[in-house]
Amino acid sequence: MSNFKPLPIGVEDFKKLLTKGYYYVDKTLFIKELLDKKGDVNLYTRPRRFGKTLNLSMLQYYFEKTEEDNSYLFKDLDIAKAGDEYAEYMGQYPVINISLKSMKKSSYEFAFAEFKNILSYEFDRHVEILDSDKLSYTEKEEFVKIHTKKAEEVAYFSSIKFLSNCLYKAYNKKVIILIDEY
Numbered sequence: 001m002s003n004f005k006p007l008p009i010g011v012e013d014f015k016k017l018l019t020k021g022y023y024y025v026d027k028t029l030f031i032k033e034l035l036d037k038k039g040d041v042n043l044y045t046r047p048r049r050f051g052k053t054l055n056l057s058m059l060q061y062y063f064e065k066t067e068e069d070n071s072y073l074f075k076d077l078d079i080a081k082a083g084d085e086y087a088e089y090m091g092q093y094p095v096i097n098i099s100l101k102s103m104k105k106s107s108y109e110f111a112f113a114e115f116k117n118i119l120s121y122e123f124d125r126h127v128e129i130l131d132s133d134k135l136s137y138t139e140k141e142e143f144v145k146i147h148t149k150k151a152e153e154v155a156y157f158s159s160i161k162f163l164s165n166c167l168y169k170a171y172n173k174k175v176i177i178l179i180d181e182y
Contacts, residue, residue: 014057018073028079030055031062032086056097056178063176064095094167096160098122099180112156116149119159123147126163132170139166 008022017024034042044052061070062079071090074080080087098118105111123146130140143166145151146159155162164175 008054012053012057014054014061015070015073017054026078027051027055028058028062028074028077029082031059031079031089032082034059035086035089053099053101053180056180059176059178060095060097062090063093065091065093065171065173093173093176094126094171095176095178096122096126096163096167097178097180098160101181103181112153116156119156119163120147120149123159123163126167129166129170134169134172135166139169 005021005023008017008024011017011020011022016022044055061073064070069091071087074090100115100118102114102118103111105114123143127147129135130143135143142151142155142162146155146162151159160177160179164177167173167175
């Protein structure tokens with residue numbers, strides 16, 4: 001058996017890449033760069049197959065508040081050596097992560113149906129906020145309609161903003177929105 005680490009060809013999930021022992025070039029100082037810039041919106045364009053999706057996955061694992069503590073993923077990486085002022089951001093925010101990779105379809109109807117599927121999945125990741133007493137009955141009702149793909153078409157045009165507002169109300173924390181393949 002070889003002692004070489006496998007190359008992560010096609011691996012886009014940061015956690016899988018680290019926990020399965022794939023070769024990884026540490027890009028976690030990208031997190032420091034984002035925090036130092038303090039931008040409200042950041043746009044990163046890179047050529048195809050340049051690691052954009054993997055970097056978004058890394059950002060999600062770093063910033064997202066989840067039941068599982070993901071700090072172990074970063075303990076031996078460069079961001080852990082950058083200082084405590086960066087560690088305080090880890091696992092503190094609701095994160096919306098949308099990939100539009102599958103949106104290229106032969107018609108508007110098929111693309112829109114796929115968009116509804118993408119949104120339904122992301123709303124499902126945050127379904128626990130329906131238990132929050134900070135959301136109104138109307139907000140919960142709209143949330144369920146989008147989650148179950150039964151909302152009016154116009155509701156989907158502002159659904160990411162709507163989800164962000166709901167998450168902010170439920171957790172009283174700014175929301176990080178990651179969009180891949182815009």
